[in-house]
Amino acid sequence: MGESRFILPPDLDFECTNCGRCCRDRWEIRVDAASAEKLLARDWGLGGVVPFKKRLPVAGVDAPATDELGYTVERKSCGSCVFLDAGNLCRVHAQLGLVEKPQVCQQFPYLFTDAPDGVTVGLSHYCPGVKRRPDAKAPPLANRQDELARLHAHALRLERVPDRVALDDGLDVAFADYVALEELLREIVLAPGRSVPDALGAAVLASAMLVEFLGTPGATPALFVAGWRRKGLDRMYEIAGRQRAAPRTGRLLLRQFLSLVDVALTPSSATGRAASGGWAFVKELIGFGSVPCAPLGERISVRAVRAVALPWDETAEPLRRYAEHVLFRRRLLPVLGVRVGLALLVLHIASMRYVARAHAARAGRDRANAEDVAAGLQLVEKHYAVHSSLVQAFATGPARSIFRRIAGKPRYALAVLGA
Numbered sequence: 001m002g003e004s005r006f007i008l009p010p011d012l013d014f015e016c017t018n019c020g021r022c023c024r025d026r027w028e029i030r031v032d033a034a035s036a037e038k039l040l041a042r043d044w045g046l047g048g049v050v051p052f053k054k055r056l057p058v059a060g061v062d063a064p065a066t067d068e069l070g071y072t073v074e075r076k077s078c079g080s081c082v083f084l085d086a087g088n089l090c091r092v093h094a095q096l097g098l099v100e101k102p103q104v105c106q107q108f109p110y111l112f113t114d115a116p117d118g119v120t121v122g123l124s125h126y127c128p129g130v131k132r133r134p135d136a137k138a139p140p141l142a143n144r145q146d147e148l149a150r151l152h153a154h155a156l157r158l159e160r161v162p163d164r165v166a167l168d169d170g171l172d173v174a175f176a177d178y179v180a181l182e183e184l185l186r187e188i189v190l191a192p193g194r195s196v197p198d199a200l201g202a203a204v205l206a207s208a209m210l211v212e213f214l215g216t217p218g219a220t221p222a223l224f225v226a227g228w229r230r231k232g233l234d235r236m237y238e239i240a241g242r243q244r245a246a247p248r249t250g251r252l253l254l255r256q257f258l259s260l261v262d263v264a265l266t267p268s269s270a271t272g273r274a275a276s277g278g279w280a281f282v283k284e285l286i287g288f289g290s291v292p293c294a295p296l297g298e299r300i301s302v303r304a305v306r307a308v309a310l311p312w313d314e315t316a317e318p319l320r321r322y323a324e325h326v327l328f329r330r331r332l333l334p335v336l337g338v339r340v341g342l343a344l345l346v347l348h349i350a351s352m353r354y355v356a357r358a359h360a361a362r363a364g365r366d367r368a369n370a371e372d373v374a375a376g377l378q379l380v381e382k383h384y385a386v387h388s389s390l391v392q393a394f395a396t397g398p399a400r401s402i403f404r405r406i407a408g409k410p411r412y413a414l415a416v417l418g419a
């Protein structure tokens with residue numbers, strides 16, 4: 001792509017608070033070989049610690065050509081980046097300036113997606129410096145175009161939206177048609193006066209109806225979108241609202257997802273991991289025992305989590321805004337396919353509520369508060385959404401086929417959200 005046209009979130013801003021969270025978390029900080037070797041030539045006064053190590057290929061993710069893998073930044077025993085000093089500041093930034101920092105550090109929390117109509121600038125909600133400015137007259141990031149252009153030119157983990165977007169396996173639409181659908185879905189999710197489950201249920205229903213509609217002769221996505229705009233969306237919410245399933249079904253579907261994630265993140269043998277996922281499912285079924293919670297890094301009691309109240313209306317605004325931003329930043333639906341992407345979005349929202357309740361249970365509260373909800377949102381963003389390679393597991397394979405089946409059924413989406 002030549003000159004980048006940035007598509008900016010209308011009301012999101014970023015101001016680093018120097019909290020140091022992104023430097024202390026145990027994720028991989030990748031550095032290309034040239035940058036690492038330049039920094040290695042300098043004495044950082046780290047008491048003999050070599051600040052970079054050669055990166056090893058990750059099975060199923062990297063090609064085995066190790067030369068292209070570069071380096072990763074070393075960590076202290078407490079987990080912090082070796083360059084983080086006692087004052088919570090980055091030594092590389094302090095001594096050499098922002099542009100010498102590893103690219104991934106400079107880029108955080110921006111998430112770029114290249115699409116046929118421009119570069120979408122998303123923001124990771126893991127970062128507490130990302131804030132909503134509801135009264136913004138213009139996109140708050142509009143005055144950072146030069147910085148964004150520099151970061152985008154060297155961006156790691158870029159997503160790319162193809163010219164034709166998959167609605168479902170074996171069914172794709174032109175990008176312009178996807179954009180019209182995306183606008184409709186964002187409108188459905190943001191509609192005032194609708195609960196988050198009803199809004200997301202209606203979005204899943206709309207995608208399922210579109211797939212069905214395209215099976216009739218002469219049908220086009222444009223006709224579908226125009227038809228619903230004429231009719232109004234009330235009927236869509238009404239049909240979605242009738243698709244109820246038992247909360248128990250939702251809990252078990254959510255547990256399947258959480259176990260898939262936990263199993264993938266647990267460092268043990270494949271057989272041991274599968275057995276642990278199976279046991280977690282049984283415990284959820286009988287409502288007894290403890291299960292691993294990867295985002296909290298500990299086991300939690302199934303019963304204690306269930307006992308925590310978290311009324312939807314108290315979480316509606318952050319979760320609705322988050323869902324809309326996920327649609328905006330285009331890293332799920334147009335990349336994985338609309339149906340699977342929407343199913344994952346629903347699962348992420350349900351997981352946020354689950355982690356918020358687990359967070360409250362751990363603190364001994366029987367009702368989740370705003371701090372628990374914020375923790376749920378940040379931890380799911382990190383472990384399940386944008387900072388995890390788990391999304392790739394949904395690109396192909398058994399996880400994709402399981403969640404593709406869920407995706408087509410709004411009642412399952414509603415059940416998961418009601419879990």
Ligand code: SF4
Nearest residue numbers: 016017020022127129
């Ligand atoms: S997590 Fe966000 S606010 Fe905190 S140091 Fe990192 S970029 Fe800054």
